[in-house]
Amino acid sequence: MTTPLLLLDDVHQTYRPKGSIFSRGPAGLVQAVSGVTLDINAGETLGVVGESGCGKSTLARMIVGIEDPKQGAVRWKGTDVSTLKGTERKAFHRSIQLIFQDPFASLDPRRTVGQSIAEGVLAHDLVAADAVGDRVQQLLRQVGLLPVHAWRYPHEFSGGQLQRVGIAQALGVEPEVLVCDEPVSALDVSVRAQVLNLLNQLKTELGLAIVFIAHDLDVVQHMSDRIVTMYLGKIVEQGPCDAVYESAGHPYTRALLSAIPKKPAPGYRIDRVVLEGDPPSPINPPAGCPFHTRCYAAIEMCSTVVPKAADLGDGHRATCHLAEEVSRSRVGQPYSVV
Amino acid sequence: MLEESETAAAVEVRPTAEGTRRRRGRVEALLLSSWRRPFLAMALLIIVVVSVMAIVPQLFTDIDPRDCDLSLSRLGPSPGHPFGFDMQGCDYFSNVVYGARTSMLVGVLVAGLTFVIALVAGSLAGYYGGLIDTVISRAADIVLGVPVMIASLVILYQFKSRGVGTIVFVLVLFTWAGTMRYLRGTVLQVKQLEYVQAARILGVGRLRILSRHVLPNAITPLIVMSTLSVGAGMTAEAGFSILGVGIKLPAFSWGLQIAAASSDGNWQIAPLLMLFPALMLALTTLAFVVLGENLRDALDPRSS
Structure with missing residues (x-):
């Protein structure tokens, strides 16, 4: 097996709940990400799904390096990034860029789009100072915008256009990995597809690896080669896109599949499960399987024994005691009733 | 997707221009549009006139404000002496004109120094956090816990000779904290x-982020506050004088x-003696308030 481009090796991230000066916050630590092992290979799209608060964004922040994991290592082409210094570290950070969820918030309202795009190019001295303008024009064209847009301010654009600007800004520093943190959830449905197509096109053109984070499986399905499902800071299932869709081995993935608003074709029906309540507190995760409090398939041992990842073949793994049975079930999947 | 259909041709490339150019553009646009805003136009006129008065009072009067004749004490307005005479029989118009310098100097210095201190301390504390933040x-x-008026009185009382510098020092001492916090x-x-x-x-450096992104987006309220505090400084100077701890005679203010x-x-006995300096003070203070309010609207990047 070749060395993955980026490897997260058992990373943990914890936060201390905020108190005031005079009172400590609640005792314990928020375990935002606990024990995630994940590889990202050149040129592939990795979809990460999970509900709000499951640690997706924290994972994204650790991948792009604005947060260091409290425990575990991030390896870039085999090298632990915490050992990188100076220019090497700068080059590593340049190689991984982030696309934000809300393009209105991720661009400085006081700077023209051209200035924003030029910023990364300038910060790394990627082109000669007098060629920066040409580079900006080129980047704008690459994401399907016009060169005149360089002199506009963010408030003069629509959400879809701004998200393109955000992509151009990230591409300016010539990254190898693009982490997209829910890049289309803030956009109108009508422009979502355009942005997603642009990402796919760039991936083919530039050989980018894309980490695509979303809270619904529907969008991820159209984008990803591999899918990772997260729950409460842990990976509960991962595998090739089709395998996860067709034979999901974790009840949580099944619940996410059920949540896709989709009308079954005539003669088919979908058994849906609806998750009750909120995810448990990440300060004090439940014993045993973290999902057992909301799981439709939970049995007695789930509340005491932590499940191990069960191998379902072809790199498809689900962390569930009942992975085999669940993967053979048809919850959340259309099936014929004729 | 693209709602505009401009051609890419004939476009000069200058994407690295400074963000501050935009702010300057907005202030220029505001000043240019002032003829459409009567209050702003009046405010600007007052500020310009009082500023000129403060710099070259000789332009407004050729009477020496110290050329007094007690026999003229408290006489009302007369040709050549539009404001009449004060208690000492000095020409009151030239006195008021010469008083502009002190008031403006106090106001502008207080606002300017507060601005600089708040800018440096506030951005260090907010941006770097940690120990620097705790100390600042x-x-x-x-400072904010001290009752300002009483403390100012006590401090000013300690000075044997009080000039513009003394007043400015005390005012800045008590105003920097609130502005810094803001x-x-x-x-x-x-x-x-x-x-x-x-x-x-x-990969943009920390200092560059502070100067390029954080400060340009955080400084607008500071600019507005500073404009307002010119008027506040002038009023405070007058207040100290009334309480007897202001600038000492024979200064003009x-x-x-x-x-x-x-x-x-x-x-x-002579209400005009109160009216003229109070009117000047009120008009100038109001002018800075109006300017500040208009700046606040104009500096919002979404207004155009």
């Missing part, structure tokens, strides 16, 4: 915005003139 913020808390708050707010994180991920007019009920 606790110092500000101490800027620190906005810096904290801007610091955690996504575009600042985006710049970090792009509107505050001293109001104080003289208010002592021993002088203004009941």
Whole structure:
């Protein structure tokens, strides 16, 4: 097996709940990400799904390096990034860029789009100072915008256009990995597809690896080669896109599949499960399987024994005691009733 | 997707121009559009006139304000002496004209120094946080915990000779903290915005992020506050004079003139002695308030 481009090796991230000066916050630590092992290979799209608060964004922040994991290592082409210094570290950070969820918030309202795009190019001295303008024009064209847009301010654009600007800004520093943190959830449905197509096109053109984070499986399905499902800071299932869709081995993935608003074709029906309540507190995760409090398939041992990842073949793994049975079930999947 | 269909041709490339150019453009646009805003036009006129008065009072009067004749004491307006004479029989118009310098100097110096101190301390505290923040913020808390009027009186009372510098020192001592806190708050707010994180991920240096992204987006309220505090400084100077701890005679200041007019009920005999300096002070203060309000609207990047 070749060395993955980026490897997260058992990373943990914890936060201390905020108190005031005079009172400590609640005792314990928020375990935002606990024990995630994940590889990202050149040129592939990795979809990460999970509900709000499951640690997706924290994972994204650790991948792009604005947060260091409290425990575990991030390896870039085999090298632990915490050992990188100076220019090497700068080059590593340049190689991984982030696309934000809300393009209105991720661009400085006081700077023209051209200035924003030029910023990364300038910060790394990627082109000669007098060629920066040409580079900006080129980047704008690459994401399907016009060169005149360089002199506009963010408030003069629509959400879809701004998200393109955000992509151009990230591409300016010539990254190898693009982490997209829910890049289309803030956009109108009508422009979502355009942005997603642009990402796919760039991936083919530039050989980018894309980490695509979303809270619904529907969008991820159209984008990803591999899918990772997260729950409460842990990976509960991962595998090739089709395998996860067709034979999901974790009840949580099944619940996410059920949540896709989709009308079954005539003669088919979908058994849906609806998750009750909120995810448990990440300060004090439940014993045993973290999902057992909301799981439709939970049995007695789930509340005491932590499940191990069960191998379902072809790199498809689900962390569930009942992975085999669940993967053979048809919850959340259309099936014929004729 | 693209709602506009401009051609790419004939476009000169200058994407690295400074963001501040935009702010300057907005202020210019505001000043140019002032003829459509009567209040702003009046405010600007007052500020310009009073500023010229402060710099070259000789342009407005050729009478020496110290050329007094007691026999003319408290005489009303007469040809050549539009404001009449004060208690000492000095020409009151030239006195008021010469008083502009002190008032403006106090106002502008207080606003300017507060601006600089708040800018440096507030951005250090807000942006870098940690120990620097603790030291600066606790110092500000101490200042804000002091009853300003009483403390000012006590401090000013200690000085044997009080000039513009003394007044400015005391006022800045008590105003920097509030302004600093305000800027620190906005810096904290801007610091955690996504575009600042985006710049970090792009590899832009910390100081550059502070100067390029954080300060330009956090400084607007500071500019507005500073404009307003010019008027506040001028009013405070007058207040100190009335309380007897202001600038000492024989200086000229509107505050001293109001104080003289208010002592021993002088203004009941010659109300104009109170009216003229008070009117000048009120108009100038109001002018800065109007300017500040208009700046606030104009500096919002979404207004155009």
